[in-house]
Amino acid sequence: MRALPQLLLALLLTLVASPQGAVLLGQAIGETAAPFPAERLLSLALAHSGLALAGAGAASMLGIVLGIAVTRPVGRGLRPMVDAIAAISQAVPPVVVVALSVPAFGFGLWPTALALLLYGMMPVLRATTGALEAVSPDARAAAEAMGLPPRDVLLEVELPLAWPVMQDGLRVALVLSVATAAVGALAGASTLGTPIVLGLQNQNAVLIVQGAAATAALAFLAEALLLLGGSVARR
Amino acid sequence: MIAFENVHVRFGTAEALSGITMMIEAGELCALVGPSGSGKTTLLRLVNRLVAPSRGRVFVRGEDVARLDPAKLRQSIGYAMQSVGLFPHRTVAENIATVPRLRGWNAPRIAARTAELMALLHLDRSLAGRLPRALSGGQAQRVGLARALAADPDILLMDEPFGAVDPITRRELRTELRRIHQATGKTIVLVTHDPDEALELGTQLVVLRGGRVVAAGPAASLIAPGADAFARQLLGGTQPGLRRFALLPAAASVVPEAPPQGAPELPAEASLADALSLMAESGATVLACAGGSLHAEAVLRQA
Numbered sequence A: 001m002r003a004l005p006q007l008l009l010a011l012l013l014t015l016v017a018s019p020q021g022a023v024l025l026g027q028a029i030g031e032t033a034a035p036f037p038a039e040r041l042l043s044l045a046l047a048h049s050g051l052a053l054a055g056a057g058a059a060s061m062l063g064i065v066l067g068i069a070v071t072r073p074v075g076r077g078l079r080p081m082v083d084a085i086a087a088i089s090q091a092v093p094p095v096v097v098v099a100l101s102v103p104a105f106g107f108g109l110w111p112t113a114l115a116l117l118l119y120g121m122m123p124v125l126r127a128t129t130g131a132l133e134a135v136s137p138d139a140r141a142a143a144e145a146m147g148l149p150p151r152d153v154l155l156e157v158e159l160p161l162a163w164p165v166m167q168d169g170l171r172v173a174l175v176l177s178v179a180t181a182a183v184g185a186l187a188g189a190s191t192l193g194t195p196i197v198l199g200l201q202n203q204n205a206v207l208i209v210q211g212a213a214a215t216a217a218l219a220f221l222a223e224a225l226l227l228l229g230g231s232v233a234r235r
Numbered sequence B: 001m002i003a004f005e006n007v008h009v010r011f012g013t014a015e016a017l018s019g020i021t022m023m024i025e026a027g028e029l030c031a032l033v034g035p036s037g038s039g040k041t042t043l044l045r046l047v048n049r050l051v052a053p054s055r056g057r058v059f060v061r062g063e064d065v066a067r068l069d070p071a072k073l074r075q076s077i078g079y080a081m082q083s084v085g086l087f088p089h090r091t092v093a094e095n096i097a098t099v100p101r102l103r104g105w106n107a108p109r110i111a112a113r114t115a116e117l118m119a120l121l122h123l124d125r126s127l128a129g130r131l132p133r134a135l136s137g138g139q140a141q142r143v144g145l146a147r148a149l150a151a152d153p154d155i156l157l158m159d160e161p162f163g164a165v166d167p168i169t170r171r172e173l174r175t176e177l178r179r180i181h182q183a184t185g186k187t188i189v190l191v192t193h194d195p196d197e198a199l200e201l202g203t204q205l206v207v208l209r210g211g212r213v214v215a216a217g218p219a220a221s222l223i224a225p226g227a228d229a230f231a232r233q234l235l236g237g238t239q240p241g242l243r244r245f246a247l248l249p250a251a252a253s254v255v256p257e258a259p260p261q262g263a264p265e266l267p268a269e270a271s272l273a274d275a276l277s278l279m280a281e282s283g284a285t286v287l288a289c290a291g292g293s294l295h296a297e298a299v300l301r302q303a
């Protein structure tokens, strides 16, 4: 049961994020403001998940495609450039991307989706190139010598052997995406960042705790589900 | 079957092969022998277009390989190498079935062929479902060889296929290769840096040095007095005369006359070296062989 710690943490954080839990915690630090209602928190969690999934999905697709492209003989020359772009896109904080893209896309989902895409691409790209480069050169040479066309070498030998390591990259991308989707609230997207922003505006620490705990709970839950999914797929 | 026409191969500024012109006839077991870095692997890889000549042409079955589809060409030629390169995520049976599957054989035909090959290479049926990491070195080599033979190619390329196994297994595998060659009549090109292996297996030998062919022909002719000094030294070691005698059949020197009373008996398939050895042991100068007599003078006349 590899995912047990993540599941327990998610449960604990959910308790903290619940109105009752948050009120209790608020009393402990001398905060008496009203908590965020549970059903609103739940619908924000759903919207948050959808946004995070879309961002991580796009980041994974782009990262895998680029990772495959730069490990082919024809794409090898692009490798330094692609690596640099991925590194820059992760170095720029998502909040900056959101802020900079509001003028271009307007308020709402799109600035956040772009930020998640850029932020999540690098772990997937890194994992994909690393995993493909770690594929046994003997197996690849044998595949080529036996007459597998390049497409089959990729699909039947390289990707199956690289997949376990690539999965780690996908998991990192999804967890990052869930954790950073909260930033979207700044651009008006409905996410678990919304209570945090409200709390900051109204100086209500209970709301901040709820939003932060719920975001973290969702991130751990996502990782746990991926770990479980991965071990089911291996069976 | 395979022909090289003034082939040069250049890697960067270094020339790995220079002006190779030679033929390998159908049914030969051609051993490419030479020191490390002499170009053996490069010469082998020209045949299935894993390496392209920078000058000259390579013909396989009468066709210039540069005009053939590389994937199709490679599927039609078996390939086995020292590092074997079994697919770690595929079972033994799936590994063996690689080329038949590429060629679209149906499942029953593939299953029958896999079973046949496992029997041919003395691989226990229970290994079929195993992954390569659960095989011994010798078993992995056998699976690699079975995979190379799977689609019944008429040409088999082998790059130091027995280099990574222990001496006893190597001996077994050599015997098996010779058996397969004799039974199937395939054209086999075998790269080796081991002169003994080349002498034991090759019906034709090609000696490479610094990217050039320095000698080619049947083993005995390459050790004979007057042959290329490098080849003679490489293949003959310090006793080229005896090495050569080990390759020549005694029966050819037998005369049809009754052997003297009590002459030691030499088996009909023995070599001239066997004859000398028996003479050295028994002190006799005439041996009984294949219903005739073998005289010491006749043996030495072969020198």
Ligand SMILES: Nc1ncnc2c1ncn2[C@@H]1O[C@H](COP(=O)(O)OP(=O)(O)O)[C@@H](O)[C@H]1O
Binding pocket: B011, B012, B016, B034, B035, B036, B037, B038, B039, B040, B041, B042, B043
């Ligand atoms: N892909 C390659 N790139 C550059 N140099 C190579 C390559 N393959 C072989 N060579 C060089 O060509 C020469 C012959 O190599 P090779 O055919 O592997 O020799 P052998 O198999 O006899 O040991 C060596 O000097 C080797 O370094």
Ligand SMILES: [Mg+2]
Binding pocket: B040, B041, B042
């Ligand atoms: Mg070599």
